[in-house]
Amino acid sequence: MIRISRYILVLVTTLALSAVVPQMWWMAFDTPIRKPIVLYSCVENDFLIQRTGDKIVREDTRGNTYTREEYEERLPLFFMRQLMISGTMKDTINGVAMDVHEINMNRTFFNYQPTDLNTPDPGLWPLFESESGRANLEMPEDFFRITWRLEFINAKGNQISEEKSRKFSAALYNRGFEFPALMVAGIPTTRKSCDEGYFILDSHHQLFHLKMIKGEPYVKKAELPGEIRFSHIACVDFKDKKFYAYLFDNKGDIYILTQDEYELVKLPVGNFHPEKEELRIYGDIFHYNVIIGGNGFVRDVVLDKEYRKITEFNETWPVRSETNIGRWFAGLFPFQLSLSDDNSNYHNFYFSFSKGFIWLIVSVLLVIVQIVLIRKRGKLMGHVVDLALILATGIFGFIAVNIFQNKFFK
């Protein structure tokens, strides 16, 4: 029992050290990996890449470099405000007159992070009145949940609004909704141009649109082509009102759902992994600039306004484990433990194992040091578990077994 208590302490300490020591290492030696900023120039019909570092370099894919002003002039729809202040905004681009209202109406910014997907579900959402006749949206008194029915809970008094719950549940049921819901997606804020309610996936993966119009439910079922399993739906509030949302499926495709027609359009941008990759989509009067970024790469796909692919840019760079400091780390430590992950809002034991087996040299050296240290303490057989632990966990296990010393054979 005493020996077991020691092994438990060694295990806990090894775990703790495998989290703390690497954290200290990276805090001391880590260097920033500067990702390039890639944008498509509608003037040059080429990608412009801005690289930060000791010196900021702005270049295109043909190797031409640009000053800051030249760079901004080649991205006129991105830096419109600056160009107007500088007086260098062009009157026409590609034969199209530059009308500020038109530019603003077509300008869209969308930013997705993996933490938008890997995060606890709030479970309750406010259903706004979509046509209140008021200039601003107002926060409703109640929030809804979806279980075996749709329930509204009034915040004042924490009570279920029975009548409203029945009315909205019946509306969903009559449109073929199969309770419960797999996903509820919307923009739960009053700070948007108008309300388009929520998109809800039912238990049979059918997609429904739910709104409240003058207190009454509005339910529309979106007809999906074939068997599509959505992993995430990100609703948008763009001025051009062309589509409701970007939708990601479990095969790595990105779709949009068009406004009013509920037509699903697949974007030809290649594979996207929403659980670990970022996505930014910038739209202007000419193009959609779809930028997918992951660990060590960026892919920028340019689409025209009909969502057809025009061109693509790819770049990769060494990830942290491939830098000199990363290689040193992999040589010294077999793994590291973190309780947080940049791609998730959940805490968990996130182990990342070092590439290669150079760390085994350090582990073997530590095993030899340990044998020297314990040679007077008794037979080696009594320390086999400790030695195996050091071999597997390197310096973490070595420190742990020496904090909680194995002295039972004295």
Next chain:
Amino acid sequence: MFKGIIFKEWIKLRWFLVIYAVFALLDLGYIFLKVRHDIIFNEANSYWYGVLFMGHQYFRFLKYIPLAGGIVVAVAQFFPETVNKRIKLTFHLPRKEDAMLLTMTGYGATCLLVVYLLVFGLFLLLSALFFPAEITSAAALSLTPWFLAGMAAYFLGALIILEPVWLYRFLYLVAAGAFVPFFLKAGVSGSYAPLLVPLAILVALLSISLLFSGYRFRKGEM
């Protein structure tokens, strides 16, 4: 004799437990007084919205209360045993030394658990008065690792206090200082959901950790 040991532990712990429980309940009272006040002044729907979508954690004032409880109970129970090495008297009783130590930690952990359950239960009850199940359950998921931190601090605190050698006492403290933050990471409500079972298992395993320093104490490690 078992009753005698329990009584001895109770004598050591009673006032600390009562004062700690009162302090924890006062903290709980403050949390829900503040919730009530904020709901009256900001409207319930705005308050719910803040909790659901703006990351407002109304229960955040409880974060270090269980940890403090674990340390207080460990110190109250085991520090007196180290003064003049009184625990040796216990070891001379006609009962297995390990069983004696496990009885002591078992009793301390049970007392702590009772206070924790009281605080946790009252929290759930009061939270359910103001909030729906979704908000209360997310809060409970966030609170649980804090209470597990308290239990871990108790077991590790007992281990550190009973360790006879100051150098190792310091090293154990460093190990505990590296491990206990596992339970206290900042995050959105419910972020600890995937980690609760592994952490609970580790804490349960730690419940026998006192045996190690008890053994070293008995063997006269200097």
